[in-house]
Amino acid sequence: MTPLPRHQSIFFLVLRRMRMPLILLIVIMAISVLGLTLAPGVDADGKVQHLSIFHAFYFISYTATTIGFGEIPYAFSDQQRLWVMISIYLSVIGWAYTLGSLFSLLSDRNLQQAFAIQRFSRSVRRLREPFYLVCGYGETGRLVCDALDRLRHRAVVIELDESRVGEIELQGYVADVPAIAADVRNPETLKFAGLTHPQCVGVIALTNDDESNLAVAISARLLAPKIPVLCRAQRAETAATMTAFGTRHVINPFQEFAETLALALHAPAAWQLTHWLTGLPGTTVERYRNPPRGHWILCGHGRFGQQMVSAMDAEAVPVTIIDRDLPDDLEHRWVHGEGTSPDALHQAGVLAAVGIIAATRSDIDNLSIAVAARELNDSLFVILRQNHYANRALFEAYDADTTVVPSEIIGHECLAILSTPLLVPFLNMLRRTDPAWCTGLFEHLTDRLGWDVPEVWSVRINLATAPALYRRLMRGETVTLAMLLRSPQDRAERLECEVLYLDRDADDHRMAPDADTALRAGDEILLAGKPGSRNGFALTIANEHTLNYVLAGTDLPGGWIWERMAGSRKAAPRPNLP
Template identity: 70%
Template sequence: MKPARALAPLPRHHSIFFLIMRRLRAPLIVLIVIIAVSVFGLTLIPGVDADGQPTRLSFFHAFYFISYTATTIGFGEIPHAFSEQQRLWVMFCIYLSVIGWAYTLGTVFALLGDRNLQQAIQMQRFVRAVRRLREPFYLVCGYGETGRLICRALDRLGYRAVVIELDESKVGEIDLHTYAADVPALTADARNPETLEFAGLTHRSCVGVMALTNDDNANLAIAIAARLLAPHLPALCRAESAEVAANMASFGTRHIINPFEKFGEYLALALHSPAAWHLLAWLTGQPGSTVIHHRNPPRGRWIICGHGRFGRVMVDAMKSQAVPLTIIDRSPRQDPEHTWVQGEGTGADALRQAGVGEAVGIVAGTGSDVDNLSIAVTARALNPRLYVVLRQNHYTNHALFDAFESDITVVPSEIVANECLAILGTPLLAPFLAEIRQRDEEWCAWVLERMTRRFGWEVPRVWSERINLVRTPALYRRLMRGERVTLGMLLCSPGNRYEALGCEVLYLRRDDEAPRLIPASDLVLQPGDELLLVGRGGARAELALTLTNEHALNYVLTGEDLPGGLVWEYLSRRRKPHATPSKSGEQET
């Protein structure tokens, strides 16, 4: 068995000093030769002193004169006035040095504009910025639409990010965004393992890596590098190809996100249990956004326009719910299970042939945003009651899609971003969502109505807590002493224990027991319990104070407000009345 691989420090990048010296080697040699020849010539050429006696310059005086002559002219002749021969040699040296300096400065200016030097300087700055990171950060590979959403959400949640992006123009956009903390970014290919190490893949503060490029093969290379170089880190990789996803899974990648398959699961859930679908959308939305409660997807015949990767996933999702389909595609197939119509769906003829007047819903799922909008507008004009699922390929077109007001707009970048945030930020959210998919519509509707009535339709804060000595020291010590603490006792405001905190527990996981969904307030907590909570942002900070501060927890549980500080605690104990025995043997106070 191989020993466990220790966490390696960040690699050292080669210094740019040697790159500069290699490029300036020839000009520097030329300058040195010019100065040496000039100094040596001045020491050989005879001159006269103030008394008219023959003399020669020493090496020190010759070097001193050539040194200031190389930068400016006009300091005069030292230590005595030069002879005609010396002045002739100085004129030769002046023009020679001008040529040497012109050659050197030209090389320096060319070097400053050299692409390789600029990349080396950028790399050095990037590596130093990553080395200085002390707080936890996520390594984001790809700063496209998905990467932008991820970085914005991480910044809003108070996490740091390090970005690798191949497109230099996208890296330049990072400085234009108003992030609360600096985002170190590098223009490089994330498929290079050395680049990933420079970006902090093996850094002790790196807590996760996300492969979000639009190239499945690049995401596969990142997944492999993360699995081999940092197997302890959670890796979230985007994959739109089933073959690449299977390859990632063979390397042990923990989280593989296919936005089309993920939405297929959402749509199948919406057809099967609309309340569960709305609850999932409310819990996994972008922080700070508001979920609009649309009408539920109707049952009946649907039309799917486009049978590409997205269209095939939609067909499978509809098929799993026994929904009758009509497929519009340029290349129809012989399929006895579904009706096929040849066309693009942007024209009214193909839609009428597909029975748009009798259909209950349509999926505009081509690879062109313009075609999808054209399909949706034409279909809605032919059937105003139609339920429209609209695929948006580029997030930059959101203004057009918002103006149309479809029932569901499928944005792959948002789906991937929401899934990444749900997995990384709240590990218990995934099993909770898996549980609600198994529950009936009545139970899901009850949970949805209960949560939205209290917190509204704005996407709430969802977080996890584990009762242990590190995360919840105050509560953990009390439980280890055998004290009885229930959920209802804990979820009170540390400012006023008669007010409930603005959060609720959705899911509780305990060792050797079945998980509990929406546990009762009288449930007694135990050390090691894991809690999934949902609520407002301020409630998380208040609960953290209760869990970590002994005084706040004591007030919440008992109503007694202990004095803070060692001195005040000592004085408070001295002021307490002591018990004295009475003549009858009873204790008197």
């Protein structure tokens, strides 16, 4: 569907569809008026007289529209009454045809969509705050929009399915979410949705079609090259093309989980820490059983299964593949059959295995595989692929060690990228850090902050976000992290937050910097803390009075008069004491 380029387009569309009915009405009115002026009548004196064009038009106007009936200026003759009867039936036919065409036009899908586009584009143009353009409102798009709403970020949605667009109004978002049912592959649709709007701060392509997501990436690169784009990709070829077009973040959920699984096998604490930091706000994370090293079984060798095999190979973990198709991977042990079959599981060595991955495209088959494998070996570490978010209740009832939900993986990654860009480089460095150090950091953070998903944010020390701290640093004062992380209500207490990462220069990146690290103007720090600590920290670095209390323990006078009085007291000489 191609959006209408101008408001007048709807007007011209209506005129085109109503052209014949309107012409018919005009012709009927003209013939009726002409005939009434030609029909002879009589006046009060019995003389022959003819109606003027004005009187004939006036009479036909209120008679043909069924407003009323009255013979003017004199009683009609039989010839006039005969013509009036013909005119009435003609007008009835004309109005019936016109109204039928009008009702048909109002129910026309193209006109309804034209009205919807006009309302949608008008609501987008009126946005005066930053917003994200979300393309696709499936399971992943819904999770992302929910997260954006909790973070108080506006969103504009394009979704091809009209039923999903209707669901947006039922979600109860804090702010209105403009949405339109349209094809994201059309660049005009993206422009109407605000791609070139000055308040658009990012584009998120989350459809389940790689070609559509690629089209969004290309359109954004050409029409709005400065706006960051985050795209979902299922194939490596599509991801490479997106990257070539300058897409900043390309998310492949299967590849993301493969890297996570490799990290869990290599450094379990780093895996736990990543899950804790990227969880959905307001949820509680439990300590998971770490995936063991040893012999694993993989059921289903599709795109997801191939990524799992690559992750196992990267950590030198042996794996046996069970699949109904003929072997296409001769480097690994292969069992031809169904993962739900006990015979196939026995051939794969389920009794001696330490873990199993149910990676087929069917949720029912994956659950059946897990149940059958656990009956044979109840100590197996089970990884389940959940294809549809609607089956969440079934997977929660089974209680697998790890459930892979592509929509949640993408949602968590999007949330990490959008809410705290500095979190991404921290997690990338975390994957390359010594496992023992990750274990110590994870234990320290959870001891201080608990197992609830913390609030993670980043702050750059500049005049816009930290004016009070920035001015002190520019004056040459020394302020360390330990001095700054104190409660603005009681400086004897520490804020319930921790500094995870410090980004100073192009080559100066510090993981969990020491408390005595001196800050510099322009530093960017990543923090994680309990709810409320973010507001306290923001108040400290922005307000001069609060910062002075946190650093020195004294309150500065507030207001011009009190500052004058405080200055005069300081200038006054002390009396000589005996």
